[in-house]
Amino acid sequence: MNLSEKIIDERKKKGWSQEELADKLDVSRQSVSKWEGGLSTPEVEKIVKMAELFGVSTDYLLNYKVEKETENNLYEQKPLRVVSLNEATEFLSVRAEVLKKIALACAICVTSPIIPLILIGSSYFKALDLPLGGAVAIAFLFLLIHVSFAVVIFIRQGFKLEKYHYLLKEKFVLGEGVEKMVKEKLAQMRNGGIAALCAGIVLCILGAMPIVIGALMEVSNFTLVCLTAALLFVVSIAIYLLAGICGGCVSYRAFLHNKNK
Structure with a gap:
C-alpha cells in the first residue's frame, strides 16, 4: 500500500x-x-x-x-491508546493526591517508634513511675496500630491507581493539548518542588544536630532518647516534603517520559 x-x-x-x-x-x-x-x-x-x-x-x-x-x-500489535486531555488531567490529579497520601503513610511509619521510644525510655531510665513490662506492652500496641494505619493507606491508594494501570505500565499516545498542559503544570510546580526539596534536605541535616550537641554536652540518656524521637518527627516531615510535594513534579515528568516516542 x-x-x-x-x-x-x-x-x-x-x-x-x-x-x-x-x-x-x-x-x-x-x-x-x-x-x-x-x-x-x-x-x-x-x-x-x-x-x-x-x-x-x-x-x-x-x-x-x-x-x-x-x-x-x-x-x-495492539494499537496504542490515545490519552485525551480530560483523561490525562484526571489521572495526574489522582496520582498527585495518591503520592501525598503515600508520603503521609511513610511519615507515619517513621514516626511510629516515637511514643514507644519515650515510653520505654522513661520507664527504663526512671523518668516516669511506669513498670518496664507495662511500657513495652503499651509501646507494642501503639506501634501495631500506627503501622496498621499506614498499611491501610498504602493499600487504599494502590486501588485508586488500579484503573490507570495502562498509563503506568504501557506506552501511549498523547492527544491534542495534553503535552502542553503537562508542561504548563510542571512550570507552575517547579518553584514549589524546588522549595520542598531544599526544605527536606535542610530538615534532614539540621534534625540530627540536637543529638550531636546533646551527646557532646553529655546530657542524660533519657534526654538523648527524647532527642532521637524529635529527630524521627523531623525526618517524617522531610519525607512528606520530598515524596509528597517533589513526587508530584516527578509524576508529571514520568508521564511525559512514558508516552510513545
Whole structure:
C-alpha cells in the first residue's frame, strides 16, 4: 500500500471520519481528503503526528519495504491508546493526591517508634513511675496500630491507581493539548518542588544536630532518647516534603517520559 491507502486504512481502524482525523491534526477535512486521494502529500510534521495517532512508525507510513517486512506483525500489535486531555488531567490529579497520601503513610511509619521510644525510655531510665513490662506492652500496641494505619493507606491508594494501570505500565499516545498542559503544570510546580526539596534536605541535616550537641554536652540518656524521637518527627516531615510535594513534579515528568516516542 502507498501512503494514501495507509492513511485510509489506519483511519478506518480507529473508526474516525475524515473530519475527526482532520481535527486531531489541526487541518481541514479537504486536506485529509486530498491525502487519501493521492492528490497531495502531508507535511512531515503531520506524518509524524499521524504515526503517533495511529500507533505506527513513520517508516511504515512512508516506506513500502517496511510494510512488506512488518505487515504481518503490524496487524497483530495492539494499537496504542490515545490519552485525551480530560483523561490525562484526571489521572495526574489522582496520582498527585495518591503520592501525598503515600508520603503521609511513610511519615507515619517513621514516626511510629516515637511514643514507644519515650515510653520505654522513661520507664527504663526512671523518668516516669511506669513498670518496664507495662511500657513495652503499651509501646507494642501503639506501634501495631500506627503501622496498621499506614498499611491501610498504602493499600487504599494502590486501588485508586488500579484503573490507570495502562498509563503506568504501557506506552501511549498523547492527544491534542495534553503535552502542553503537562508542561504548563510542571512550570507552575517547579518553584514549589524546588522549595520542598531544599526544605527536606535542610530538615534532614539540621534534625540530627540536637543529638550531636546533646551527646557532646553529655546530657542524660533519657534526654538523648527524647532527642532521637524529635529527630524521627523531623525526618517524617522531610519525607512528606520530598515524596509528597517533589513526587508530584516527578509524576508529571514520568508521564511525559512514558508516552510513545
